[in-house]
Amino acid sequence: GAVVSQHPSRVICKSGTSVKIECRSLDFQATTMFWYRQFPKQSLMLMATSNEGSKATYEQGVEKDKFLINHASLTLSTLTVTSAHPEDSSFYICSARETQGEGGFTDTQYFGPGTRLTVL
């Protein structure tokens, strides 16, 4: 399957700092990427949908000014957690949508390995 990388894999920071997470599709172009958050023993929660060249679409309850998303190219989306607080500590996972039209249409999303954020 397609490969998606995410960097950094782990971040520990002080309260009030901003943290930037990168998500890259390595072997395909992704016009759409998704950002999720997962708290321990809970399901994935979609935070926002990131479309290349346009503004991200945020899910209800997700503050767009706190979670800044930039999708400047077909292979890179970034999530910046601004002024992070301990309650933002979570596992942040991105995914990239791959579509293929030749030889049979497929439309699948592949996940990055996740970023574990701990805010002290």
Added chain:
Amino acid sequence: RKEVEQDPGPFNVPEGATVAFNCTYSNSASQSFFWYRQDCRKEPKLLMSVYSSGNEDGRFTAQLNRASQYISLLIRDSKLSDSATYLCVVNKGGSYIPTFGRGTSLIVHP
């Protein structure tokens, strides 16, 4: 009713057993369906896509029942390494918004 519902389990089965999970969805306009597995503290990994009437990949079989709006995952000859959480994902057509179920936990014991 939640958009995508799964029995959280855990399903606790011995090695070699056959186990089946169901996932129901509420939006009849849903167009594509997937099963992912997620290991503890790891990202979800695609297990199978379920596009039409279902498909099979080795010990894994996925079925789609549009009339009753559910998909299923059957695992035959369970292995210890199958222990994980299995996530059902349903995509609505058009805008392609993936919706995840909460996952079903499977524990395969010796």
